[in-house]
Amino acid sequence: MKLIIHTRHAVLAEDFSQIVEEKINSLERFSVLIERIEVEVLHEANPRQGKHAHHVIITTHGAGPLMRAEAKSFNDLAAFDEAVKSIELQIRKSHEKSKSKDRDSVRFKDPS
DSSP: EEEEEEESSSSTTTTHHHHHHHHHGGGGSSOOOOOOEEEEEEOOOOGGGGGOOOOEEEEEEESOOEEEEEHHHHSSHHHHHHHHHHHHHHHHHHHHHHSSSOOOOOOSSOOO
């Protein structure tokens, strides 16, 4: 999985890219084919937008469905955490849809 981080009007912390890699790599446990994940970090310079000054957009590209999550918060990591929660729910939902719907169990099988 390829990870791309874009910034617009923002200066990222030194460990931000490591944190992003760790959290994005944890999403590989689902069986959804994702080729590329783009993380876009925006910073609003308007001081009136203080609590929502940092905006993070996560977009996935691959053989599965296109997924996108956005979050705004007071700093980059908090916004990224909210966006990761949202994208994880979307990936989990896609993973659950692809699971087998065969509900046969040993208890209910016909003995013939």
